[in-house]
Structures are given as C-alpha cells and as structure tokens.
Amino acid sequence: MPTIVELAVPHLVPAVPGWAVRGWADVSRAALVEVLGHDDFADPPAASLAAYANQKHTRKAVLLALSGPAGAGGTVPAAADDPGDAAAGDPADVLGYARLDLPLDDNRHLAWIEIAVRAAVRRQGVATALWAAAEERVRRAGRDVVTAWTVHGSERPADGDVVRAPTGAGEVRRRDPAASFALARGFALEQVERHSTLALPVAGDRLAAWRSGAQAQAGPDYRIVQWVDRTPDRWVTASAELQRRMSVDVPLAGLDVHEEVWDEARVRDADVARARAGSRYVLSAVEHLATGSLVAFTQIDLPQDRPTVALQDNTLVHGDHRGRRLGLLVKAANLELLARVQPEVRRLHTWNAAENRHMLAINELMGFRTAGTEGSWQLRLT
Ligand SMILES: CC(C)(COP(=O)(O)OP(=O)(O)OC[C@H]1O[C@@H](n2cnc3c(N)ncnc32)[C@H](O)[C@@H]1OP(=O)(O)O)[C@@H](O)C(=O)NCCC(=O)NCCS
Known part of the structure; x- marks a missing residue:
C-alpha cells in the first residue's frame, strides 16, 4: 500500500x-x-x-x-x-x-x-x-457533490460498450480505465465535451472576411474591444459581470454547478494568477454601444513554456444578444489579435459541450477538427 x-x-x-x-x-x-x-x-x-x-x-x-x-x-x-x-x-x-x-x-x-x-x-x-x-x-x-473530468482520445469505441451522456450527445467507452474507475466509485456521467483543435495560422483574409461579415450582420450597435494580459480599468466591472454570467449561461447538463460570485478584485486576481503561472492571454469582447456594456467575450490562454500552443478559455454571448453573429465576430477578432501577439502559435485547442450546437457550428465553420472527448462526472456523497 x-x-x-x-x-x-x-x-x-x-x-x-x-x-x-x-x-x-x-x-x-x-x-x-x-x-x-x-x-x-x-x-x-x-x-x-x-x-x-x-x-x-x-x-x-x-x-x-x-x-x-x-x-x-x-x-x-x-x-x-x-x-x-x-x-x-x-x-x-x-x-x-x-x-x-x-x-x-x-x-x-x-x-x-x-x-x-x-x-x-x-x-x-x-x-x-x-x-x-x-x-x-x-x-x-x-x-457533498464531487465532480471530475476524464480525458479520452478521438477514436470511436469499437465494441459499442459505452456510457451515454443523459444529454443525448456524446459517449465514453465503458472499459476506459478512468471511466471504469469513476463508475466503480459511483460517479454518474452527466455530460460529454468535444475537444477540437484548429491548425494555425488561419489566412489573414479569411479572418478578415469572417469578421467583416459578422460585423455587418451584427450592425453598428456593436463594437469590438480587445486587451492582452491585463483587464483595462474601464472594463473590470463589466468583466466581472460577464464571468458571473459565464458560470451559468453555458450548457451544464445535470451538473450541480451554481452561479459564481465575481467582483472587480476577483477579476484582477485572475489576471495576476495567470501571469504568475506563466501564461499570457488575449481577449476580445463586444461592447453594446447603446448601453456601454460588454455583451460577448472570448479569451485564449497562452502558456509561455509552450509557445506553439494556445488554449481556448471562456466564450460567451449574453442571452439577450444571441443570434446576431457576435460569437463569430469575437472569435475571428481574437484570432487576429492572437496572430499579432504570438504569431508562432500552431495549435488552438477548445472544449465544448457535445450538445452545444451553436458554439460547435461556429468552430466547425472556422476549421476546428475533433481531437478527443472529455467526460464530466458527478457523485453525490450521502
Ligand atoms: C483511472 C486510474 C486513475 C486508475 O488508477 P489505478 O491505481 O490503476 O486504480 P485502482 O487499482 O485503485 O483500481 C480501482 C478500480 O477501478 C477500476 N479500474 C481501474 N482501472 C481499470 C481498467 N483498466 N479497466 C477496468 N476497470 C478499471 C476497477 O474497478 C478497479 O478495481 P479492481 O482492480 O479491483 O477491479 C488510472 O488508470 C489512470 O491514471 N489513468 C490515466 C489518468 C486518468 O484518466 N485519470 C482520470 C482523470 S480524473
């Protein structure tokens, strides 16, 4: 032992x-x-x-x-x-x-x-x-609630012996060691995420076309705002609000996750913590000009020990502003920013709930390819 x-x-x-x-x-x-x-x-x-x-x-x-x-x-x-x-x-x-x-x-x-x-x-x-x-x-x-993620490759289970997510989207091979271990401990599979990878660089004219097409559809009420590594003072309060919404405005399946509490200090702490852990980031957001609020954002983390790797962090379009191409707009704008800040990046990885059709559709359009799956598990301690 x-x-x-x-x-x-x-x-x-x-x-x-x-x-x-x-x-x-x-x-x-x-x-x-x-x-x-x-x-x-x-x-x-x-x-x-x-x-x-x-x-x-x-x-x-x-x-x-x-x-x-x-x-x-x-x-x-x-x-x-x-x-x-x-x-x-x-x-x-x-x-x-x-x-x-x-x-x-x-x-x-x-x-x-x-x-x-x-x-x-x-x-x-x-x-x-x-x-x-x-x-x-x-x-x-x-x-009293324990959650865990398990990581799996992209190959489809050959034996058909799978655990299906109750969302109806995605599955994990039952005989996988991590899945077997989680099942033996009483965890239930709640959700499956698709891991996808985009080969970079994407040609600049493609990014520009996505961005201008999306901006034309969104209209003049929306404007791109961008920053790197540190949230500008002007946007700290708006960022806290976006992070709060992000915690519950994404598909959560049966995961017992509650709304997160974010204030200005926590936004500042997150910037400092990321830098201390050796990571930079690029962030693109959308300002709604009529209200002066941020209604969409997407963030990419850049671990500096791996200069060719980028990891997609949160992306959110506020519920009241969906269906206006803001998702594609922020993503295309952020890839442009990424290409300027760290042009040596060759792979961008992202994770999306398998049932999140809208987000997956944007990623597929941009050329992301499926690279694996993750299982989200939950156990209630009694
Ligand atoms: C999953 C993992 C942590 C299990 O570690 P381990 O020390 O081998 O596990 P244990 O010996 O304590 O096994 C406990 C039980 O889990 C189940 N189990 C573990 N590995 C299994 C396998 N390959 N096939 C089937 N069942 C398995 C069995 O029920 C086992 O009990 P048993 O040996 O009496 O049948 C290990 O395989 C691992 O590190 N995998 C890669 C990392 C990973 O995927 N981690 C999970 C992310 S949260």
Missing part, C-alpha cells in the same frame, strides 16, 4: 519546485501523453506550483501516493528550498496524485477532483487509496 501525504502549500512564490511537485507534474504529463499522444496540456512544475500557491478563491489540495516513507506530519514540502525537501525524496517516488479544488467564494457544496497513477503501478489499488483519502478530505470540508 502506498503512503498518502499532502503537498504543503508554499508560503513564498516564486519558488523552485521540489521533488514532490516534479513527481506530480511527471505523473500528470505521462497520463495526458498516454491518452492524447501529445503534451500540449501538460503544465511544467513551476506553473503547477504557482497555481497551487494561489489559494485565495479556491482551496486546493494535492494528495500524493508515495512509494517511500511519508514526510513529517503527513505533508511533504512543495518548494525545493523549504525545510526538509532535499532529505525527503525523489520525483520517481510519486506513484500517483489526487488533486482537489474546493471553491471558496461560491459553490461551497462542490469539490472537483482529478486522479492519475503511473502506468507501471496500475490495478494495485493506488487510485483507490488516493480516492479514500480525498473523499475523507471532501467530507471534512463539508462538501
């Missing part, structure tokens, strides 16, 4: 990742490469450590399954210069991890979990031991 320890939260950042964080990042990267065949989503140890150190809006906990002896008090240091790090271990000692996110500003009934185990030690109960420790932690925090 492995020893389960908790990664201590580093007090000072930036900090140099210690062996435990490097082991956690290794396991995560290997699991992604195994399923997807690439490491476009694998964060380097320094980014994982910086994100972990930021506990302001989300209480984060990383539990590690170790082959060696546990650190004092059941915790291991995260930073290389924390006391005790050098004596304690080696990245290879980390057999697997469970990462928990507990929202603090809202959704205080929820815990989000991710578990991965090194391929060489599968089916030996490592994930079961991590889950037992994580479940105990979740119960202690008073949370």
